[in-house]
Amino acid sequence: MTRSRPRIDTAQRRARLGRRQLLAPAHRAARSEEVADAVVALHASDPATVHLAACARLAAPDPAAVERALYDDGSLVRLLCMRRTLFAVGAALTPVVVSSTARAIAAKERAGTLKWLTEGAPGWDERRLADVEARTLAALRAHGEATAAELAAEVPDLRETVVNSPGKPYQATVAVSSRILRTLAAEGRIRRGRPRGGWTSSSFRWRPGTAFAELPAPPAPEARAALARRWLAAYGPATVEDLTWWTGWTLTATRQALAAVGAVEVDLDDGAPGVALPDDLEPVAAPAPWAALLPGLDPTAMGWKARDWYLDPARVPQLFDRSGNIGPTVWWCGRIIGGWAQRADGEIVWRLADSGGEAAAAVAAEAARLTDWIGDVRVTPRFRTPLERELSR
Structure with missing residues (x-):
């Protein structure tokens, strides 16, 4: 007799999401480093996202603590890695992310920068680029x-x-400094310092970093397996395509990593075959009903390629920009039920597609919580979406 695959339904996926992504109040964290570990990595393309995403999951939201982790303690490390996107990763996981994804991205960045310079700027070649980089690093160290x-x-x-x-x-005229510094940062040789403004600012100073070549890291196949295990523990069960998309790996590399961790095939509610860790097949208890206001590019909202199980496809045009970046979202018990924005006077406003009494009351409480800790800071997402623009007027 053929043994059927284990089945993990949508309710169970949502229960895991609320607990493991630290969104249900009973599961919130004490430190921003715990948040980054729980979601594997925090999106950092928009500087505000790191703070908003972390504080949404902290029992006592504190943007200053997030800043200390990023700029003083070094316990959160910004890396250009999965999907060629900037993430903030816990220091302990950094070698795994470097070996599994960031080194390959850095190599592509260097090749692209050299091609861009030699084709667009007379007198540039590999030797001149190396000389300019050496002088830049010396000036930064000084x-x-x-x-x-x-x-x-x-x-x-x-x-x-x-x-x-x-x-x-x-057509645009671009200073070569932007590409050269980006390449040095992609290789770990320089890193971002504290913003010159507040925590929402994109204006920052550079600091010396630690080049990936000097960083002890596991071999790439071993690192990919370790990252796949961490991702499945946080986002599983999911599809092979979800992990392939999230990491930016080839399908072959993804399948090899899943095989290395002994991932088990499971049936999902939408009919697609999924994968889960072998010790994650038993039901988990659903957390108490919860609401969350998550920022644009939040790691939970961007955690899967296939999103129908937590996002009605009809809401996508209002919640995403044309490049596929998600804006601020409102969550209720593991699914997106609307979006939110901040107006110029600081008011947090939202719109719900599902406005049941319990959900509406919980969302209002979360909006009050956000208003309380965000204070006089004003946040405009870097990637603006139709609903966010409309609500913020």
């Missing part, structure tokens, strides 16, 4: 911390420009 403009004042080559897409409507 200062300890510096902006791109301050580095360019000491290394004039950084002031040179390249015209991107010449003759096109979107």
Whole structure:
């Protein structure tokens, strides 16, 4: 007799989400590092997202504690990694992420930067790029911390420009400093320092970093297996395609990593075959009903490629921008039921598709909690969506 695959239904997936993603109040964390570990990595393309995503999951929200972890303690590390996206990763997991994804991304960044320079800026080659980088790193070590403009004042080559897409409507003149510093950061040789403004600011100074070549890290196959295990523990059960999309790996690499951790095939409610860790097949207790207001690009909202089990496809045009970036979302017991925004006067406003009494009351309480800790800070998502724009007026 053929043994049927274990089945994990949508209710169980939502129960896991509320508990493991630290969204149900009883499961909130004490420290931002615990939050990053629980969701594997915090999206960091928008500087506000790291703080909003962490504080949504903290029992006592504290943006200053998140800043300390990022800029003083080094317990959260920004890396260009999965899907060529900037994430904040716990220090202990950093070697795994470096070996499994970030090194390959950095190699592509270097090749792309060299091609861009040699084709668009006369007089540039690999030797000149290496020389400019060496002088830039020396200047940064001498200062300890510096902006791109301050580095360019000491290394004039950084002031040179390249015209991107010449003759096109979107033609733009770009300083070579932007690509060179991005490449050095992608390799770990420099890192972002504390923003020059508040925690929502994108203006920052650079600091010396630790090059990936100097960082002890496991072999790539071993690292991919470790990252797959961590992701399944946080986001499983899920599909192979979900993990492939989330990491940016090839399908072959994903399947090899799943095989290495002994992932088990399971049936999901939508009919698609899923995978789960072998010790994660038993039912888990659903947490008490919960609501959450999560920021744009939150790791939970962006955790899976297939989202129908927690997001009605009809809401996608209002909640996503044209590039596939999700905006601020309102959650109720493991599914997205609306979106929210902050107005210029600081008021937090929201719109719910499901406005049942219990859900509406819980969302209002979460909005009050957000208002209380965010204080006089004003947040505008970097990637704005139709509903967020409409609500913020």
